[in-house]
Amino acid sequence: xxxxxxxxxxxxxxxxxxxxxxxxxxxxxxxxxxxxxxxxxxxxxxxxxxxxxxxxxxxxxxxxxxxxxxxxxxxxxxxxxxxxxxxxxxxxxxxxxxxx
Numbered sequence: 001x002x003x004x005x006x007x008x009x010x011x012x013x014x015x016x017x018x019x020x021x022x023x024x025x026x027x028x029x030x031x032x033x034x035x036x037x038x039x040x041x042x043x044x045x046x047x048x049x050x051x052x053x054x055x056x057x058x059x060x061x062x063x064x065x066x067x068x069x070x071x072x073x074x075x076x077x078x079x080x081x082x083x084x085x086x087x088x089x090x091x092x093x094x095x096x097x098x099x100x
Contacts, residue, residue, distance in 0.1 A: 038095065038096055038098075039092040039095055039096050042089045042092040042093070042096075043085060043086070043089045044085070044089055044092070044093045044096075045096075054093060054096060054097055055097070058097050058099075063097070063099070064099070065099055065100060066094045066099040066100060069090070069093065069094060069097070069099060070090065070094075073085060073090055
């Protein structure tokens, strides 16, 4: 009986440890993949630097979704400046800012 209790106790901690470690490593893989997929060379980054960087503008304008960014670029107050921005660059900006 004592041996059985020890075996169950050990099995419980081994399985629990594996579940925790597996979840931890999956989270790290997801984070690493999202950092790798971030585009680094597209038209928006040529103009948006320093205090007017994409990250700062997204925080300032409270842009939390891809739909809101698309609306502001195409129909917002600065849409005239963004007429020549191709849709693929807009999608890269959405990816860059990690918007859903």
